[in-house]
Amino acid sequence: MPSKFESYQKRRLASSYISVVISIALVLFMVGILGLVLLKSTLVSNRVKEKVSITLFLKDKVSKKQIDGFKASIVEEAFTKRIVYTSKNQAAKQYSKEIGEDFMKFLGENPLKNSIDIFLKAAYVTPEKMQELETRFLKNAFVADVSYDKLLIDLISKNIKRISFWLLVFSGFFGLVAIILINSSIRLSIYSKRFNIKTMQMVGATKSFIRRPFIWQSIKLGLVGALVALIGLGVVIYYLDNFAPSLGLLKDYVSLSYLVGGVLAAAFIITWLSTFFATQRFLNLQTDELYY
DSSP states (O other): OHHHHHHHHHHHHHHHHHHHHHHHHHHHHHHHHHHHHHHHHHHHHHHHHTTOEEEEEEOTTOOHHHHHHHHHHHHTSTTEEEEEEEOHHHHHHHHHHHHTSOHHHHHSSOOOOOEEEEEEOGGGOSHHHHHHHHHHHHTSTTEEEEEOOHHHHHHHHHHHHHHHHHHHHHHHHHHHHHHHHHHHHHHHHHHTTHHHHHHHHHTTOOHHHHHHHHHHHHHHHHHHHHHHHHHHHHHHHHHHHHHOGGGOTTTOHHHHHHHHHHHHHHHHHHHHHHHHHHHHHHHHSOGGGGGO
16 A cells, blocks of 8 residues: 555656646747847847948049058958948949940049948947948048938837837746746645645754755756757757758857857746745745645
């Protein structure tokens, strides 16, 4: 009879542990997917921004040596991602090709100017910083005019802010749901051991001594759940990388390390806090309150 009871208890305990691991894994998998979306949305927005350029039209009197020195100084600037220099002759050829005729034969001269397209780093592609750069370059003795698409910059900035806001809202919501679900699973697991907790307390065990094995057990279950979630995320990332290789998911080691670290940290912190407060609750209850 005792052996049957013990085997029943073991099966019940194993079932409880499995349900906790599955709950944690599912929740962390969804959180990981959301984290991946957040990380890649930042990368995508940066790529969009870094395709924006500001064009400097140079004065005709500027010599080639001065242009080379000016280009070198721009490359050294903190805001520069890369630059593209287009001479007035190259610009004339490109424009003639676009319109389908040689406009210089009609005008008798080349009215275009040498130009430098500066592709900026993502952090500098905002209406305010672009305006500052325009003002700065207009004061330069080599620059005749500065041009960039102000409406496009405003549109990009507004859309990225709007998307970022809603992503943060969804992140906060799913983060809260994750905490609640994992907390509920752990509380149910500890609820079944409430009498053991009270018995240990009645024979003189301290609260920290009683909590310690429960906390470590939950952390181990949480880390197992995190590993299961990471395996699922790895499968999803693999297939997404094959479907959309331009995202470079498997090659983005920085984002992947953030994702892995975030999932493991979430598993550790949430399980630790949930177990601490769950055991604390039963430790503070009177013996007759354990039946309710």
